[in-house]
Amino acid sequence: MRILVLALRRVAWMPPTLLGLTLIVFTVSHVIPADPARAMAGENASTAQIEALRTKFGLDKPLPQQFVRYVTDVLSGEMGVSLYSQRPVASDLLSRLPATFELAIAAIIVAILIGLPLGVVSALYRNSPLDQAVRLVTIAGLAMAAFWLAILLQLLFSMKLAITPVQGRIDGWGPDPITGFYTVDALLRGDWEMFGTSLRYLALPTLTLALPAAATIVRFTRAGVLNVLSSNFVFYQGAMGIPRRIVVWKYILRSALIGTLTQIGLVFGNLLAGAVVVETVFSWPGLGQFAYNSILQSDYNAIMGFTLITGSAFIVVNLLVDIAQAVLDPRGR
Amino acid sequence: MSMWRRLLRDRALLVGTVIIALLVLVAVFATPLSTFPEHVTAFDPAQRLKPPGAIFWLGTDRMGADIYSRLLFGARLTILIAVVATTVAVLIGVPIGLVAGYYRNWFGEMLMRVSDVFLAVPQIVLAIAIAQTLGPAIHNVILALSATYWPFWARLVYAETRSQRNEIYVEAAIAMGASPLRVMVLHILPNIMSSIIVRTTIGMGGTILVAASLGFLGLGAPPPTPEWGRMIAESREFLPQAWWYATAPGIAILLVVMGFNLLGDGLRDVLDPRIRRSANRAP
Amino acid sequence: MPPDAPLLDVAALSVSFHAESGVARVLDEVSLSLRPGEIMGLVGESGCGKTTLARAVLGVLPPNAAIDRGRIVFAGEDLLALSPSEAASRIRGRAITFIPQDPYGSFSPLFTVGDQLAELMRWKSPERQPGEGGYSRARRQRDRERAVAMLRAVQLPDPERLIAKYPHELSGGQRQRVMIAMALLPEPKLVIADEPTTALDVTIQAQILKLLRGLIAAHGASVLFTTHDLGAAWEICDRVTVMYAGQEAETAAVATFFTRPAHPYGRMLLDSLPTQGSALRGIPGEVPNPFAPPSGCRFHPRCPRAAADCVAIHPAARAPAIGHSVRCHHPYLDARAEPAR
Numbered sequence: 001m002r003i004l005v006l007a008l009r010r011v012a013w014m015p016p017t018l019l020g021l022t023l024i025v026f027t028v029s030h031v032i033p034a035d036p037a038r039a040m041a042g043e044n045a046s047t048a049q050i051e052a053l054r055t056k057f058g059l060d061k062p063l064p065q066q067f068v069r070y071v072t073d074v075l076s077g078e079m080g081v082s083l084y085s086q087r088p089v090a091s092d093l094l095s096r097l098p099a100t101f102e103l104a105i106a107a108i109i110v111a112i113l114i115g116l117p118l119g120v121v122s123a124l125y126r127n128s129p130l131d132q133a134v135r136l137v138t139i140a141g142l143a144m145a146a147f148w149l150a151i152l153l154q155l156l157f158s159m160k161l162a163i164t165p166v167q168g169r170i171d172g173w174g175p176d177p178i179t180g181f182y183t184v185d186a187l188l189r190g191d192w193e194m195f196g197t198s199l200r201y202l203a204l205p206t207l208t209l210a211l212p213a214a215a216t217i218v219r220f221t222r223a224g225v226l227n228v229l230s231s232n233f234v235f236y237q238g239a240m241g242i243p244r245r246i247v248v249w250k251y252i253l254r255s256a257l258i259g260t261l262t263q264i265g266l267v268f269g270n271l272l273a274g275a276v277v278v279e280t281v282f283s284w285p286g287l288g289q290f291a292y293n294s295i296l297q298s299d300y301n302a303i304m305g306f307t308l309i310t311g312s313a314f315i316v317v318n319l320l321v322d323i324a325q326a327v328l329d330p331r332g333r
Numbered sequence: 334m335s336m337w338r339r340l341l342r343d344r345a346l347l348v349g350t351v352i353i354a355l356l357v358l359v360a361v362f363a364t365p366l367s368t369f370p371e372h373v374t375a376f377d378p379a380q381r382l383k384p385p386g387a388i389f390w391l392g393t394d395r396m397g398a399d400i401y402s403r404l405l406f407g408a409r410l411t412i413l414i415a416v417v418a419t420t421v422a423v424l425i426g427v428p429i430g431l432v433a434g435y436y437r438n439w440f441g442e443m444l445m446r447v448s449d450v451f452l453a454v455p456q457i458v459l460a461i462a463i464a465q466t467l468g469p470a471i472h473n474v475i476l477a478l479s480a481t482y483w484p485f486w487a488r489l490v491y492a493e494t495r496s497q498r499n500e501i502y503v504e505a506a507i508a509m510g511a512s513p514l515r516v517m518v519l520h521i522l523p524n525i526m527s528s529i530i531v532r533t534t535i536g537m538g539g540t541i542l543v544a545a546s547l548g549f550l551g552l553g554a555p556p557p558t559p560e561w562g563r564m565i566a567e568s569r570e571f572l573p574q575a576w577w578y579a580t581a582p583g584i585a586i587l588l589v590v591m592g593f594n595l596l597g598d599g600l601r602d603v604l605d606p607r608i609r610r611s612a613n614r615a616p
Numbered sequence: 617m618p619p620d621a622p623l624l625d626v627a628a629l630s631v632s633f634h635a636e637s638g639v640a641r642v643l644d645e646v647s648l649s650l651r652p653g654e655i656m657g658l659v660g661e662s663g664c665g666k667t668t669l670a671r672a673v674l675g676v677l678p679p680n681a682a683i684d685r686g687r688i689v690f691a692g693e694d695l696l697a698l699s700p701s702e703a704a705s706r707i708r709g710r711a712i713t714f715i716p717q718d719p720y721g722s723f724s725p726l727f728t729v730g731d732q733l734a735e736l737m738r739w740k741s742p743e744r745q746p747g748e749g750g751y752s753r754a755r756r757q758r759d760r761e762r763a764v765a766m767l768r769a770v771q772l773p774d775p776e777r778l779i780a781k782y783p784h785e786l787s788g789g790q791r792q793r794v795m796i797a798m799a800l801l802p803e804p805k806l807v808i809a810d811e812p813t814t815a816l817d818v819t820i821q822a823q824i825l826k827l828l829r830g831l832i833a834a835h836g837a838s839v840l841f842t843t844h845d846l847g848a849a850w851e852i853c854d855r856v857t858v859m860y861a862g863q864e865a866e867t868a869a870v871a872t873f874f875t876r877p878a879h880p881y882g883r884m885l886l887d888s889l890p891t892q893g894s895a896l897r898g899i900p901g902e903v904p905n906p907f908a909p910p911s912g913c914r915f916h917p918r919c920p921r922a923a924a925d926c927v928a929i930h931p932a933a934r935a936p937a938i939g940h941s942v943r944c945h946h947p948y949l950d951a952r953a954e955p956a957r
Contacts, residue, residue: 016446017449017450017453020446020447020449020450020453021450021453021454023450024450024451024459025462028459028462028463028466029462029466032463032466032467033466039466139591139594139595140587140591142590142594143538143542143586143587143588143590143591143594144583144586144587144590145542145545145546145549145562145565145583145586145587145590146542146546147545147546147549147562147565147566148565148579148582148583148586148587151565151568151569151572151579151583152579152580152583154572155572155573155576155579159572159573160573231721232716232718232721232722233721233722233723233724235676235716235722236714236716236722236723238676238704238708239671239674239676239708239709239714239716240708240709240713240714240736240740240798241703241704241705241707241708241709241710241739241740242709242735242736242739243704243705243739244704246735246739251724251726251727254724254726254727255724255726258726269455270455272455272458273455273456273457273458273543273546276457276458276461276546276550277546277549277550280549280550281569291461291550292550295461295465295550295551295552296551298465300465300466303461303462303465304462306458306461307454307458307459307461307462310454310455310458311453311454311458311459314453314454314455314458315453315454318453329726330725330726330782330784
């Protein structure tokens, strides 16, 4: 029952935070530019078009009124029209959301699968050659620009070795959408060939995002396990002869997992940040590539829409992580 | 503690310091150290996309400019952006955090809520929006980075100030009649200084990465500014043949960020007392 | 094994710790023996080596410790000759169990008390055959009944509800009672209790001690009970070994120790117990540095009876009476005077 209260309290924080985000984006898009209407209309717009836009979006009204208008617009899904595609920004963004999420989720899974065991083993065999190698690699991994890693991997695997495709999400059309995740949809439809193809396209972008994330996971998993290793219950279980493998893989790992969950929000944030450039390199048709194209086109509405959507998605994910953590750690109850 | 452990730790500090020192030296002495200092702005299309060789140590880019020289001048830019953006963020965020943490009034709480919103979103997402609005220029990049970084400092210092606020030495200082400003600056601040220094160092590395990403996306300074991220972006269309074009700036970024991270880690080991670190217990 | 042979015989055990600042002789030729069913108190200040001795017997010394010399013979077996896996499976948690000082930290916070009890019983239940892989439902059920019965024996109300709780939901006293239960469930021959009441409130301490004494008597186990609290030793122990600077200074029956302490250190310890109406007495000087101990008898810098031979020669154990041994060149032989008012 206490979990419910906790969850509700956390959910209650979401609207103000989202509102705050909207305020920030509003300030950036409507307050900072000398002439917001001109920015939104684009470089090639005529004076008449700019004035028309100004009246249409009420940009000549006082700021507080504009803000209210802006919020109501956003809530009804109206984020302006993309200069580039001439479609509503909102629909453009929503259609690209699944691609980015598929990438992000795949990357988190891979990062945990790589990072968690490495972190545990690294801590168990502290200062061994393996541990030192792992630490060196993670230090380098965290210092690498994500886009550079993407280009390097692309150079090696796609261009030189030709194992993975250079760009894109699929060759031709993807599976008929159920979830919007090509891999999942292909599986659900029993289309093994398509499943394989979509995996091949997913592989390199996922790896690029997953490696720095894995480095982060290794670091704090290692620290967490080292901390737990010196705790009294580990000593007690050893003193009472509980088999070491049970102590490590049942008790210590559980503590490490909880610690990992705490940090997943942070890792996810880095992933989203990395997705922008990684999608650009691999022409992965997600939010990140959308942002890049919009920047190239100076597509103002699109960029602001991207900021709102991405920010909101991140806030929601963090909320879910918070709730999950409260559920899993009995001391919170 | 075994010899290896100590060596690795000290080595981190050593390597980090060396790298950053080299970076500063390169930035300051870019002109004499470079082979073609004029290639920052000038170019020579006849020499475009040449591989590394005797004349052009790291090859040339699409405009025929010497990559090595541009890299050196790019170091100046990198330091400028990292130092200024981080410093501004610290200078704004630390006082805000101190005041908010000390007074715990509604104004401070409100500022913290604002900070939370900024922190609720990945830095680059907001930085893109701001940089796009302001236009492509180095000072706009710095502005965008500072504007999205100060909330981190405000939050950090707020939390630390709050916990220090209840310590006995603060009560004693107040009892002896010290003004709030005195307590904040002369008593609390020195105690959290080591944490600030360590994170500033590591933060510079992170700032460089975000700045490079902005440059890669085309939001940084316009060409022909030798910004490392932009150079990598330019190289994309000439891959895989002109591999050196992408490799050199990338390695530069890697080394510099690693340098800051190692330096920060080393400083943490030197500055933080052992006791504080072991006080945090995992579940 | 002959009927009057000791259950535990520690012979001239020397253990050193290796640190950056040098090598510390934490245990120096310590000898100790424990009969079946006997409760032996290991008494001493911090750093005297009592915890190290307890851990050495248990076989859980830290990685930077080295056993330089000596033997630990338990129920006829040389514990030091066992392989680590044998020691872990056959001895620890079965023949020799452990009651820790910190009952809170000794539980994993993420599993219920019942889960952790079940884990112990899965591996250490008296019914378990050596090398048994699985955990049959029948045995699981019987183990559960055993556990609940034992929880009642340690005077925990409503054990069925309690085992569903998490460690942080119990009080300190309750947790320690569970620890005692866990130490007795495997039906051990020897229980090693490392300052089991130090972390508890004073009012609870006496209760726990009485409980422990009763249960030990009922189960017929021996106990090695480390403490720095002489009162606790008086309450529960049959015999006492006083340790100082890594050596056993004196071993005696508890009544003998409290009335006729032979070693000057022991005598001064007893004198330093606060008594009503008189000033506090301490022991002058400091505990010696284990990296650079004094020559000869380690206590000589602080001893009122120190003489030339104390500085030069290391005292061997001698016995002023049966069952009473002391390491001193000039031990007290008379009864202890009541402290002056």
